[in-house]
Amino acid sequence: MPFDRRQFIVLTGVAAFALALPGHAATTETRTMYGLIGKMKAAAGQRDALIAILLDGIDAMPGCLSYIVARDPKDADAIWISEVWDSQDSHRASLTLPSVKAAIAKAKPMIASFDEHHEIEPVGGHGLTKTR
Template sequence: MYGLIGRMLAAEGKREDLLRIMLEGNAAMPGCRSYVIARDPASEDGIWITEVWDSQEQHAASLHLPHVQATIARARPLIAGFDQRFETEPMGGVGI
């Protein structure tokens, strides 16, 4: 399995708008076992995204899905950047 944990920064004052877009854009993604979007309680603009995939290739392929591309296009103006990114090798757990 392939895991990815990253922190996205919303443009100042736009976190709730960005979260809404990201949560509306959630649809089936082949190979995705878990996709969690969360507020960062330590940052007014921070959003944590935690993903578990069957493989790194399936994660990469998901970025080309039409609904993912549409979500990215809608969200892009509200994203100030990404400041942390960690790749992991999930071994198992609840829900995966």
């Protein structure tokens, strides 16, 4: 199934590396956080290898507040990814990083399809400060 570079990055969240800036979520500045929730299917037998790529280097993404990769217990090939960014601009900027581009190239052959993709507006939660 063909997919574009942006969709890949959005769903894999390779660009999202948790808590790159300690305490960054606790800012008093009012702004809208940006979030993504997506489901992808790995090629048969490639889920664990794909997950390893998604989790590699998760400490180098400015503006990423949360990044979660999860196995779907009902589907041996499915992966769920959720991410929270301090802003949509931070997420966009992450797409230009050499490490993200390299991860895309490495992971692309392991992806069978993208099943779901949802952009959300997080307002708070454990580890996040309400911004509105």
